[in-house]
Amino acid sequence: xxxxxxxxxxxxxxxxxxxxxxxxxxxxxxxxxxxxxxxxxxxxxxxxxxxxxxxxxxxxxxxxxxxxxxxxxxxxxxxxxxxxxxxxxxxxxxxxxxxxxxxxxxxxxxxxxxxxxxxxxxxxxxxxxxxxxxxxxxxxxxxxxxxxxxxxxxxxxxxxxxxxxxxxxxxxxxxxxxxxxxxxxxxxxx
Numbered sequence: 647x648x649x650x651x652x653x654x655x656x657x658x659x660x661x662x663x664x665x666x667x668x669x670x671x672x673x674x675x676x677x678x679x680x681x682x683x684x685x686x687x688x689x690x691x692x693x694x695x696x697x698x699x700x701x702x703x704x705x706x707x708x709x710x711x712x713x714x715x716x717x718x719x720x721x722x723x724x725x726x727x728x729x730x731x732x733x734x735x736x737x738x739x740x741x742x743x744x745x746x747x748x749x750x751x752x753x754x755x756x757x758x759x760x761x762x763x764x765x766x767x768x769x770x771x772x773x774x775x776x777x778x779x780x781x782x783x784x785x786x787x788x789x790x791x792x793x794x795x796x797x798x799x800x801x802x803x804x805x806x807x808x809x810x811x812x813x814x815x816x817x818x819x820x821x822x823x824x825x826x827x828x829x830x831x832x833x834x835x836x
Contacts, residue, residue, distance in 0.1 A: 658690065658693060661674075661676035661697075686717055692723065695730045733777060741781040744778065782799035
């Protein structure tokens with residue numbers, strides 16, 4: 647092994663490669679080393695946050711994503727961090743925080759920031775919508791009388807479907823959300 651220290655960029659690249667191979671502990675170490683090299687760049691925070699979420703440490707992922715927001719300068723990184731942070735809140739059962747986060751950072755403000763190509767996640771507006779839909783679903787906000795209400799799971803599910811659904815009952819709504827998630831080939835967990 648070489649005594650030459652790895653550069654920030656090579657550590658990030660190595661981290662995402664290991665992450666994509668589901669070698670999360672090794673990925674985590676690469677991202678931590680990158681942060682030691684340069685703690686003012688967002689990629690190491692994004693990598694660390696996503697890795698912590700994958701190894702089921704949502705509390706720690708929340709802290710890392712929130713810290714990473716201070717160093718983000720691009721829309722792509724903002725969307726990546728927003729998806730990670732909201733997913734961490736969902737994993738932690740903090741559904742109201744997901745709702746509050748999207749009120750602070752509305753999806754409509756991201757324009758052409760999709761898709762994100764880092765770490766081979768193709769996050770798009772649909773992913774942001776489904777995270778919101780799940781939060782509202784968990785909060786019990788999904789009746790058909792509120793189809794046009796953005797504080798409603800049905801509203802967000804219908805924003806991602808080609809053919810809008812009519813709300814029938816909670817189970818059929820969950821089935822639609824599950825169907826959408828299965829279309830992502832299991833890359834996202836709610």
